[in-house]
Amino acid sequence: MSDEKNLELERLTRWRRDLHRIPELDFELPQTMAYVRGVLEGLSCEVLEPCESCVCAWFDLGRERSVALRADMDALPVTERTGAAYASAAPGRMHACGHDGHMAMALAAATWVDDVVGGRASDVCAEDLPRNVLVVFQPAEETTGGAALVCESGVFDRCRVERIFGFHLWPDLPAGALASRPGPLLARSSEVTAEFAGRSSHIARWREGRDALAAAARFVPSAEAMCGRLQKELGEPCLLRFGRLEAGTVRNAIAGAARAEGSLRVFSDAMFDRAREAVTTLAENAAKTEGCTAKITFSVGYPPVANDAALFFAVEKTLPELGRIDEPLLIAEDFAFYQRHLPGVFVLLGTGTGVPLHADAFDFDERVLLAGADAYRRLLRMP
Numbered sequence: 001m002s003d004e005k006n007l008e009l010e011r012l013t014r015w016r017r018d019l020h021r022i023p024e025l026d027f028e029l030p031q032t033m034a035y036v037r038g039v040l041e042g043l044s045c046e047v048l049e050p051c052e053s054c055v056c057a058w059f060d061l062g063r064e065r066s067v068a069l070r071a072d073m074d075a076l077p078v079t080e081r082t083g084a085a086y087a088s089a090a091p092g093r094m095h096a097c098g099h100d101g102h103m104a105m106a107l108a109a110a111t112w113v114d115d116v117v118g119g120r121a122s123d124v125c126a127e128d129l130p131r132n133v134l135v136v137f138q139p140a141e142e143t144t145g146g147a148a149l150v151c152e153s154g155v156f157d158r159c160r161v162e163r164i165f166g167f168h169l170w171p172d173l174p175a176g177a178l179a180s181r182p183g184p185l186l187a188r189s190s191e192v193t194a195e196f197a198g199r200s201s202h203i204a205r206w207r208e209g210r211d212a213l214a215a216a217a218r219f220v221p222s223a224e225a226m227c228g229r230l231q232k233e234l235g236e237p238c239l240l241r242f243g244r245l246e247a248g249t250v251r252n253a254i255a256g257a258a259r260a261e262g263s264l265r266v267f268s269d270a271m272f273d274r275a276r277e278a279v280t281t282l283a284e285n286a287a288k289t290e291g292c293t294a295k296i297t298f299s300v301g302y303p304p305v306a307n308d309a310a311l312f313f314a315v316e317k318t319l320p321e322l323g324r325i326d327e328p329l330l331i332a333e334d335f336a337f338y339q340r341h342l343p344g345v346f347v348l349l350g351t352g353t354g355v356p357l358h359a360d361a362f363d364f365d366e367r368v369l370l371a372g373a374d375a376y377r378r379l380l381r382m383p
Contacts, residue, residue, distance in 0.1 A: 004122065008108065008373065013366040015039070016104040017086035023075030023093040023100075027053040027139045027146070032073045032103075036137050039107050043114040045135075050155035053139035054146070057110045058159060059117065059132060066132035066159050069376060070166040070338060071106035072099045072141035081360040096362045098169030098351075101369055103137060105167060108373040110135045113380065128381055134159045140334075145302055147337040156342060163311055164344040165379050166335045167372050169364060171357060173350025176371040179323035180347045182312040186305035187265035188272055189332035190298045192240065194219055194283050198292040200249075200256030209254030210291040213247035216258035219286035219294075220245065223279050227264075230274055238275055239265040239330055265330045267304045303336040304328075308343035315345050318382045319375055322347070331357075347375070 001009070022031045033055050040047050040057045048056040053073075080087050080094040088094045113133050115121045134155070140146030150156075156164075173179055196216050201209030220242050227238040242262030248255030264279075266272045280296050287294035316322055325348070335346050349372045351364035 005370065009367060009370060011111070012104045012108055012369045012373065015107050016100050016366055016369065019100040019103055020086050020095050021089045023088050023090050023095045025074055025077060025093060026143045029053050029073050029139055033137075036073070036103065036107070040110060043110060044117050045110065045114065048155065050153035051149045054150055054153070055137045056155060057133075057135040059110075059113050059134075061117065061126060061129055061132045063130065063132045064160065066134055066161045067380060068134040068136055068156065068159075068161045068164040069106055069109055069380075070136045070138060070147075070164060070335065071102040072146070073103060073137050074099060074139055074142050074146070076142055076358060078358065078360050082363045084363060094360065096359060097142065097357050098362070098364070099141070101169050101364065101366070101372075102167060104366075105369050105372040105376060106135050106137065108369070109376040109380065112373075112377055124381070130381070130383060131162075132159065133380060134161055145334040145337060147334040151337050151341040161342060164338045164342060165376070166338070166344070166346050167349050167375075168333065168346065169351050169357075169368070170348035171351050171353045171355055171362070173348060173352065175350055175352030175365065176368045177323060177350035178319060178321060178347055178371060178375060179325050179350070180307060180312065180315075180345065181325040181328070182307050182309045184267040184304055184306050184328040185325065185346055186333050186336070187237070187239075187267055187328065187330045188269075188301060188304040188336070190264045190272065190301035192242075192262045192264050192279065193297045194260040195295045196258040196287055196292050197295070198254070198256050198258075198290060201254045203252050203254060206254055209256070211254050212258040212290070212292050213255035215287045215290040215292045215294070216245060216247055216260050218289060219283050220260055222282050222286065226278050226282060227275060230271065230278065234271055234274070236267055236271055237265070237328060237330065238271055240275065240279065264298070265332065267306075267328050302332045302334050303340055305333050305336045305346050306339055307345045308339065311343045312345050314382060315347075315379065318378050
């Protein structure tokens with residue numbers, strides 16, 4: 001490895017591990033923001049805070065249009081069990097989804113742009129950058145979709161941004177491998193809650209009751225099976241699974257109330273509308289059979305991550321090593337909000353570890369970040 005690459009790896013590792021030690025949640029990111037701002041304020045960029053808990057590096061090169069890069073800053077409420085020397089110093093919080101790595105790559109990209117503008121880059125000059133650069137460090141990817149607030153802030157319009165790129169570390173890909181696909185990549189998510197109201201009675205007088213537990217028990221498997229039928233009918237993925245079911249108070253009384261909580265994952269608004277209508281009907285029918293009533297709610301959730309086709313094909317030419325994901329994946333990501341605001345491409349970067357995201361043992365070798373940082377440099381030079 002060259003001296004230049006060794007220096008870059010040293011910085012990526014330092015940034016990633018420093019940030020890994022100070023995980024914060026949602027919008028409460030004072031230490032993380034201070035660290036990011038501390039790196040950016042040493043560069044020839046304007047540091048912006050366009051909305052709550054968001055930090056941006058704005059490199060105005062005098063170009064007509066701009067390109068944005070995105071990193072997410074928030075962590076998860078997970079107790080770390082990696083045993084690493086750089087493990088989380090915050091009990092009950094951990095960067096278990098790779099956001100520390102995302103921030104390190106974005107800081108590397110900003111530092112590289114600063115080197116180019118300052119004439120310190122070895123093989124690139126400022127004229128080789130066809131667009132101004134906006135590097136976005138956002139909050140709340142794991143919770144309420146901080147990306148939506150960034151879009152609503154107007155920063156992309158003010159900075160004349162015409163495209164955006166982002167990465168996500170991915171354990172199931174080989175270390176350092178890049179992969180994506182045109183069109184749908186990640187799912188639209190919506191949290192589904194079905195509440196059944198009946199009438200409690202002693203089981204010896206069960207005819208006087210209205211069994212909310214039985215209504216929920218009818219509903220859950222029928223709703224999950226319905227998504228399989230819709231998937232065959234419309235020819236695109238649809239998944240609904242329930243992870244929590246609560247009913248009743250004691251074993252010898254008919255349950256007067258029941259609540260089922262699940263998650264719906266689809267890849268188009270048309271499929272979401274069909275699934276919502278069908279699930280609502282099934283809940284009402286299950287309740288009616290038991291003499292109960294049903295209330296079903298769907299959270300707004302995140303839209304599907306769908307890569308702009310024209311921009312994706314341009315990215316493929318710029319990154320010839322980019323692999324293709326065969327089928328869309330059922331996880332959700334708030335990068336989708338950016339893609340509803342402007343063309344964007346989201347890329348998965350392999351860690352090769354196999355330990356799943358959000359696991360308390362998730363970790364990775366920082367050398368994989370070199371591939372992401374290099375890809376960012378080439379994307380910033382893309383015509």
